Amino acid sequence: MSASPNATVSARRPEHNPLNIFKKCAAESRPAFICGPMVRYSKLPFRELVRHFKADIVYTPMILAREFVRNDIARLSDFTTNEDDRCVIVQVGANNETDLLRFVEMIHPYVDAIGLNCGCPIKEQVREGIGAALMTEPEKVARMVQAVKEKYGSKVLIETKIRIHKDLNETVRFVQMVEAAGVDWITVHGRTKTTRSSQPADFEAIRLVKESVSCPVVANGDCFSLADAYEIGEKTGCDGVMAVRGILANPSMFAGYDKTTWGAVEVFWDLASAYGLPFRITQHHLSVMLEKVLKREVVKQMNDTKSLVELIDWFDDNFELRRRGEARFGESVEPAWRVRREEMARI
Template sequence: MMLAREFVRNQNARITDFSTNEADTPLIVQFGANNEVDLARAAKMIMPYTDGIGLNCGCPIKEQVREGIGAALMTDPERVASMVRAVKATCGPEFCVEVKIRIHSDLQETVRFARLVEDAGADYITVHGRRKTQRSSEPANWEAIKLIKESVKCPVVANGDAFTMDDVNKIVELTGVDGVMSARGILANPALFSGYNKTPWGAIELFWDYVTSYGLPFRLTQHHFSEMVELEFTRKQKRSLNESNNLPELLDWFDARFDLKRRGEPGFGERVEFPWKSTYHERELDNELNENASLNLASDLASVHLAS
């Protein structure tokens, strides 16, 4: 989510927050906004580089909610409808506008919300099946999403708890939606929708290629890699990755541990299993096992001491 107000007013925000290229399509750019002027201006500015925009009405972060952005908009469907109409009036009826929402305790409020934004011209609606106050540890409400799908004519996309293709297929079966969105799942495994149950090594090499070709702020790059290796790394290995302080240092970290191919090399972006340099992997695992054993021994000794 990019803030429409900052995108319009600040060139540094535009340069930092957004980059693309002609091959990056279809592309929907998500904005956070609390008024039609900022959103319409942001949409107009970004229109030449994207296929459409999304309006985030689901972000529960307190700072955004205090500004009337994200989930704060769930109590003001008329304002959201006004923003959708403003973008359509500014960018034309063919320019795609998506609205991402959460659900209310009273689902009839959500139905009314969805119908209002559909009537305003929204091309599709993404529904996160949780209320604003619910944590991600609580299951998404598929019955609520099904109700929204049955209450509007435009396409509906379900969001929540999609970590594998089995999850995706189950969500579609339970709700009848037109599509499924993944957030945490796709961060941990960018190849989720290709049917992989964890990040294949080829995705790591491709992401390195994109980062070094097109640029990305270092800490964001580091965060993405940290998410992508969650199922492969031990806690200590992940901590070691996150101790890198800049992009060259992070690249050296990967090169020291893996056979990291570059574009143009045979097999680039094709492998599934992580190609550990075996001696490095075994040494790190041995060190972690020894460290855990030492911690367990210290804990046992402390318990004996307390018991005595």
Template sequence: MSISELVKIPKPKILSSRNDPLHIIRTRKTTHNRPATIAGPMVRYSKLPFRQVCRDYDVDIVYTPMILAREFVRNNNARLADFSINEQDSPLIVQVGVNNVADLLKFVEMVAPYCDGVGINCGCPIKEQVREGIGCALIYNPECYVRWSQLSNKIMGTALRLETKIRIHEDYDQTVDLCRRLSDAGVDWISIHGRTRTTRSSQPVNLEAIKYIVEKIKDKNIPVIANGDCFKKCDLREIAEVTKVDGVMAVRGLLANPALFAGYETCPWGCVEKFWYYTLEFGGLPYQLLQHHLYCMLENMKLEKNLLKEMMDVKNTAALIDWFETNFIFKRFGEIGFGEGSTIPYRRK
């Protein structure tokens, strides 16, 4: 069966210098004197309200959560739960977890009109995903992986960008070989998480490995993004200086402090107010995710522990709004000073 028989991509968005992620990655060092800043994919947590908060604080490119292709292409409920956007949600990369080419091509067909690029997840180390041939399993199946990339690139052309996110092998030269083959297959840029499949997140990211890989594929002229252990803006500078990459991706760091790329050492109160606003404005965020996002931000701000515990005992959105109103000076959109505060504005009795 030919590619054209497998998939027919509807008219995609038109990429401009403003929303073309590849253009942004290639030019940020010249235009902003820094590498591109990227909010990486987090399973469940990279949904629209959080993405919008990140964009308000110097994030250039944002990813969706990893979306499982097999569910997305078959189940309308899965599509509604996993993927929502608006006109401001750009540039946007939709990340896909996939273990067969038919699902991949169908997935690309379905999301093409609503994003600026597709990223193939080859970095997820979760055992259940690896057993099914998803995530990290793919870096040990390069023939299949490279072929999928070739097919995806052929149907996407220049109308949609193709990215892939990988982890490193124990033997760095295996990763170098994979990156060179992916470049030849037409991948637009490669994101490298500086840990192996079995390296725990508590162990430091291996910047020297990323540096080695970048140096070895320099002749391919393909941008590389570094991922791992970016928790403060100073980490952005260090990662860029050591590895010489074109962009830096943060994940856990942004979950705790969406303003880290804007230079805030801890999460500013404005992030909390904006996150509340976008969540209520856009809708569709399960209560448990709302609560956990707020917990991560407020813990980063060193909210009093008794209040953190109280917040986690609140059972629904309406009650949580009341709890915020009781404990803090909680500004709404349109009020003077909304989204501008830095420290926690306790409402003391």
């Protein structure tokens, strides 16, 4: 299902409302587990995969509002969904009220909330006045949030995702301004727009944000395991913890596994095949997922395959890759190596 005016979609259910999810997780004495937006890699198959392994809230990749509104091809390529794609947050890149409102009008029936990107540091995005460019324009962001809330009220939830400023007083001013405009929750990446990912996230700064507003706050940065999620939640007091690099490498992480399970590989293959994920994206997902599972030379063999058919043949030649409907599909933790005929002869 794509975001077409002629498509039909069921009403969103209260249990998929992110605000209700925050409350439910708090009642379970834990933060909400969130899979953040990733350029090219937060597509429908991956979103469904991480939900299979306990993610509560999942984001789409960032979609440029202006292109989505104007271009039919962009709509079809940027966003697909189905009835199981819940709770899903669509992240949008926009820098004015008109583009944002047009985008929201087209997409809001198909998602559980809209996330406004105010933190992406990629230079091309900043030059376009979106992403981290908005960090210096809290008044503009507040007007955009207010425009959505004035038109839709509680019918449409809106989040802002930011990075911290070097002067944390600016961060506090920013979040208090967007909260006053009606934002439903705020996600904070604990780095500035120039801080390298190799530098640790500033959880004290995120805690300061949490203490400065009354709306829910999500912590983003340095979450690579379930233990990290609980620790970050404790350090920041936040309502949710977002993983990005960590969950890309290990989509099983929120289910408590320290590396990608073989069952996750089988489920991913099933979803990628069913939904038609492009070969190079499929290959990249598997390469990152298996980096800590298989030896480097084995991963290199996989990366040397040149087509989807060659890639699936490589898996079937080397492993027991169960299909949906087969016994123990999606359940194995360790790779199921296939014993080759010549190896069998030596046994």
